[in-house]
Amino acid sequence: MSVTTGLISGIDYDAMITQLMQVEANPQTLLKQKLAASQDDADAYRAVNTKFDALRSAAEALTKTATWASAKATSTSTDVVATAATNAPAGTSVTFAVTKLAQTHSMMTAGEWSNATASAASGGPSWPLTIKDGAGKTATIELPASGTLADAAAAINAAGLGVKASVVQLAGDRFRLQFTATTGGGAGVFSVTDATGVTGAGLVTTTQGQNATLDLGNGIMATSPTNTFADLVPGVTITVTKADPGSRTTVAVSSDPEAVATAVQALVTATNAVLSSIKGHTRTTTGSDAVLKGDSTLRSLTGRVLEAISTAIGGTSSAATAGLQLNRYGEVTFDKTKFLATLQSDPKLAQRLVNGTVATTGADQVAGTTDDTAAVQGVAQRLLELSQRVTDTVSGILTQKVKSEDDEAADLQVRIEDWDRRLELRKATLTAQFTAMETMLGTLQSQSSWLSSQISSLPRWSSSDS
Numbered sequence: 001m002s003v004t005t006g007l008i009s010g011i012d013y014d015a016m017i018t019q020l021m022q023v024e025a026n027p028q029t030l031l032k033q034k035l036a037a038s039q040d041d042a043d044a045y046r047a048v049n050t051k052f053d054a055l056r057s058a059a060e061a062l063t064k065t066a067t068w069a070s071a072k073a074t075s076t077s078t079d080v081v082a083t084a085a086t087n088a089p090a091g092t093s094v095t096f097a098v099t100k101l102a103q104t105h106s107m108m109t110a111g112e113w114s115n116a117t118a119s120a121a122s123g124g125p126s127w128p129l130t131i132k133d134g135a136g137k138t139a140t141i142e143l144p145a146s147g148t149l150a151d152a153a154a155a156i157n158a159a160g161l162g163v164k165a166s167v168v169q170l171a172g173d174r175f176r177l178q179f180t181a182t183t184g185g186g187a188g189v190f191s192v193t194d195a196t197g198v199t200g201a202g203l204v205t206t207t208q209g210q211n212a213t214l215d216l217g218n219g220i221m222a223t224s225p226t227n228t229f230a231d232l233v234p235g236v237t238i239t240v241t242k243a244d245p246g247s248r249t250t251v252a253v254s255s256d257p258e259a260v261a262t263a264v265q266a267l268v269t270a271t272n273a274v275l276s277s278i279k280g281h282t283r284t285t286t287g288s289d290a291v292l293k294g295d296s297t298l299r300s301l302t303g304r305v306l307e308a309i310s311t312a313i314g315g316t317s318s319a320a321t322a323g324l325q326l327n328r329y330g331e332v333t334f335d336k337t338k339f340l341a342t343l344q345s346d347p348k349l350a351q352r353l354v355n356g357t358v359a360t361t362g363a364d365q366v367a368g369t370t371d372d373t374a375a376v377q378g379v380a381q382r383l384l385e386l387s388q389r390v391t392d393t394v395s396g397i398l399t400q401k402v403k404s405e406d407d408e409a410a411d412l413q414v415r416i417e418d419w420d421r422r423l424e425l426r427k428a429t430l431t432a433q434f435t436a437m438e439t440m441l442g443t444l445q446s447q448s449s450w451l452s453s454q455i456s457s458l459p460r461w462s463s464s465d466s
Contacts, residue, residue: 105209
């Protein structure tokens with residue numbers, strides 16, 4: 001018998017069992033709701049932790065010497081491009097004239113062929129060819145009489161020299177064999193000697209390999225196999241694009257306060273992102289659906305972030321002097337103009353407010369005495385220390401929160417799966433019970449019918465029979 005509607009009782013067992021199982025599954029439903037809440041909490045903690053990690057990175061950048069020593073390079077010519085690394089010493093410069101640009105040595109056959117499969121021996125130099133590359137390596141390239149232009153290029157390329165060959169098509173029926181050095185500049189210059197022993201026979205030099213050359217004056221020359229000069233000025237890369245012996249160019253290195261201001265702005269942006277993320281996940285206003293509504297840990301972190309900005313540096317100086325302060329909305333603002341002005345007028349103060357100062361030994365040169373100066377944490381160092389305590393992969397405040405929620409979610413998932421098995425067994429039991437009841441009703445109905453038939457078959461007595 002299938003359990004849908006009982007044939008004997010007329011009861012819809014399917015609907016009844018479904019309703020009963022809904023009641024039986026209430027504990028599991030509550031566990032699923034708790035699991036969803038735990039997963040949402042973990043996701044929220046994770047989102048805030050990600051913002052703190054970005055803050056850690058931005059704060060860490062401002063505690064590095066290279067950030068405060070940012071430099072930029074300028075060039076007096078549009079044909080000379082200069083870029084400075086962060087360690088380039090400000091105040092250095094160099095003046096020069098670009099007398100030559102770097103070129104890669106290349107040659108081409110004087111003769112031409114009608115197609116790439118034409119016999120190489122029918123034009124150009126006589127084979128075999130002896131090639132000596134820029135490194136002094138020599139090889140003789142043999143070619144059978146039937147060898148095509150394409151075969152010739154392949155044979156040269158297989159020789160392992162610092163020279164590569166290719167078939168170039170000048171027009172529909174004009175082909176030549178081209179030789180190109182794999183090394184740029186003068187070091188790549190090669191030679192090709194044909195079977196008659198004549199070097200360069202049947203070939204035309206299309207580009208003479210040479211180094212880029214700068215004339216620094218008084219016979220001092222700087223060369224490079226490419227058009228880029230590294231460390232002609234320490235930490236500066238210079239790229240030349242045009243030779244102009246009669247014009248002199250000056251490349252100079254200066255400090256780059258804009259780069260420092262950009263790093264401070266990145267810190268402010270990351271700080272506000274943390275505050276906004278915490279606010280969004282803990283909002284307690286009417287109708288708020290924040291997952292971590294009123295979470296004390298996150299609200300405490302908000303206070304510590306704001307304290308890192310607002311508390312006086314070294315007990316006397318305010319970060320506002322460097323353009324960093326809080327507004328009435330609980331956000332950090334950055335006055336770039338004010339920061340740049342302070343950085344220019346008093347660079348030590350600007351760096352102290354943001355990056356702090358290290359401990360120093362006093363005039364007696366004895367550490368631990370009364371004339372020593374204690375280390376002072378700047379805004380960046382405070383935020384770095386806080387974000388490290390929050391995001392540490394083992395002991396971080398939010399790391400632990402995420403782990404706790406993940407562990408609880410894993411435990412709830414196991415309990416939910418246990419309930420799946422329990423409910424499956426319970427449904428099987430209910431189904432068996434209703435099936436047994438329907439079977440019993442069928443048996444009782446059969447017995448009732450039998451008894452009725454037996455009673456009907458009994459002899460009937462009447463008064464007339466007496």
